[in-house]
Amino acid sequence: MTCEPEAVVPRGRPLDSNLDEEILSATHDLLAEVGYERLTMEAVAARAGVGKGAIYRRWSSRAQLVAAAVGRLRVRKDVPDTGTLRGDLGQIAAAWSEPNSKRDRVLVGLIAAIAYDEDLRRIHRETFSDPRNSAVATVLARAVGRGEVRADLDLEVVTRTLPALVFYRLVVEGRPADRAFLDHVVDQMVLVLTHPRPVGDRAG
Amino acid sequence: MTCEPEAVVPRGRPLDSNLDEEILSATHDLLAEVGYERLTMEAVAARAGVGKGAIYRRWSSRAQLVAAAVGRLRVRKDVPDTGTLRGDLGQIAAAWSEPNSKRDRVLVGLIAAIAYDEDLRRIHRETFSDPRNSAVATVLARAVGRGEVRADLDLEVVTRTLPALVFYRLVVEGRPADRAFLDHVVDQMVLVLTHPRPVGDRAG
């Protein structure tokens, strides 16, 4: 008998995957140009040269569409290994502050939507937060392994400190997270995590 | 002559200040109920029992209206002084995690708008960030003064760490910044800022 549990027999004309591309690309562009709040489905359809139906057939809401478009963005995942915490965090700082204006504008445009859409929040985490966190987590773990960083810390909290400060600076303070800022934060982190307190530091 | 440079002589019926109250209150409620994205001027007008004109006569945009409504919220400004960094930060943690669901929902509803409106960002800073930062900054400065915290740190960065981690948790991770979370973060901060590294820690 040939009754395998084949999932579903696809019937009818399949979705044209070229259109996925066109639509997400248009979404991407518009997100960078006008931001999430002013992005309209009609504009996406027009820009992509596509009917609105073709969009709604794939994503049921603006948030889902944007989530998919943003999901295409990828941050670099290579984890530096210079041998010192300062070196590693410095490379990460360099990577994060490396200008990629379009991606950054998309990100900023995205923040507006994150608060309300769990999908979007997940996408944002998977695409941006998690990769960044894991890079920091890795270099921190190595530093602990090397004895460079004390072993009694909760690395989860320590890891989040760097992305959190960047996010706070961008969103709340509305200032750029540039190289100088990142280097300074890295300095402070290295300071508190690794610097041996000089004897006699405490007043007496 | 009485020709002072008074801006404009107001003529005709003045704005009814009771309406300011009604409108902002309605805005407040709706912000908590449906969030910034779904808050409409028409709903505010209806809820406040007011014509749309009365709103636009006072605030020229949704963002400005929301900014004004949020500006009414105040966080507690009292700075604890228990004598130890751990004690002070613990009290701050307690205050921040003290449940005020309406205020919190308004805040989350606000985040969506921050990315696009400088006014709103300013309001958010003045109403939430700055008071919180200044409380942390004060207790940190006192701890440095007591010699409890090393003096070679940039307190600005250190100060922002706590609010940044809270903001990141709420917005990016979508998890509550509850008492347990805040206490844990405070623990870690106290650990790295004050704990004297035991001599010979690094040696194998």
Next chain:
Amino acid sequence: MTCEPEAVVPRGRPLDSNLDEEILSATHDLLAEVGYERLTMEAVAARAGVGKGAIYRRWSSRAQLVAAAVGRLRVRKDVPDTGTLRGDLGQIAAAWSEPNSKRDRVLVGLIAAIAYDEDLRRIHRETFSDPRNSAVATVLARAVGRGEVRADLDLEVVTRTLPALVFYRLVVEGRPADRAFLDHVVDQMVLVLTHPRPVGDRAG
């Protein structure tokens, strides 16, 4: 006490009656140009320089809008009185076949909708059928009074014969109800209604 049963206190800005005019006029034009079936609300709005809301605020459906537009058309109501049935019906024939291309196209465009919309049917009756019927009924009654037409007929049926033949010709046969046709029908009617049968007409 001045507590008259005043109907309703009108509140808010009243409907702009100029727009009624513009909208009905646009509807009228389009009805003549493309017919009922191809008439769209969007085209009416565009032609009238009006938002769709302004139309729906007044008429809740295409059928109602068209009914209102058609209700503006009026047929001439003057009833001829030449002294003879032939003379009177001849004048009516002349009036009906007098070319008014726009009105005629509107009428033809309307037929499509009549079958499905009671409002539209009523409007069609009030605007076209009833006035025409009453003209014919009047001249017939006068002819009966003069003894020109036999008195034992149901004038309601006789009256409808002329409009029915015209309608049938236009809709079912798709041919013009021109002067020649109308005169011919009038001839036949006069013949059967008034012509005294010659003695010995019957065979045998």
Next chain:
Amino acid sequence: MTCEPEAVVPRGRPLDSNLDEEILSATHDLLAEVGYERLTMEAVAARAGVGKGAIYRRWSSRAQLVAAAVGRLRVRKDVPDTGTLRGDLGQIAAAWSEPNSKRDRVLVGLIAAIAYDEDLRRIHRETFSDPRNSAVATVLARAVGRGEVRADLDLEVVTRTLPALVFYRLVVEGRPADRAFLDHVVDQMVLVLTHPRPVGDRAG
């Protein structure tokens, strides 16, 4: 040699004539249920369990499809011969008013479309008008032959009177052309066509 001048050599799989049946039947049903205006090709396809392509492969428009579906309907063609005009017209009246609700609803649904489509008008004529007209024309001609009806009338006009009054009643007046109505009309016709005017009728 088998080289007849056959127009085109049909190649590939021929149209499945069972589908013609299914499609026309579905069209028929829907026409009776929702009328021409609300009949959609998609609904026909769904009801017939057929792809839209199968419909468009056969009929190029909704009007043509409906025309084909209606063309299947047939009215009874038997012409009565009772020996008198009143008897013959009475039988015709009985036949026309014999209730066939589905056919009637299809007919009414059809009227909407007639005004715009010449094909549809032709179909309507061939299927309904002509058979009915020819029945009436036959009995009238026989009555003239018998000397029952005067010979100086244009039978074409007289013939159309009955169907025209029925059509007018259904479409314009929106009232049923039931047995009572038809009998009454027949009475009047018989009256004017055959009744000898009493001598001295005109005198006061």
Next chain:
DNA sequence: CCTTAATCGAGACGGTACGTCATGTCTTGGG
């Protein structure tokens, strides 16, 4: 007291975008 002028609630206005539906065509895989 009586203008004058801007307020008030209500809601119409021209727009824009929404999300849905039907059009007629095209594209799958399977006879």
Next chain:
DNA sequence: CCCAAGACATGACGTACCGTCTCGATTAAGG
């Protein structure tokens, strides 16, 4: 080449808000 299924661009649907603009009625302040 047909067939069912269903995607495709197009375009209209009827609704909801936008921010502006009337309406008649109200409310101060200045003459």
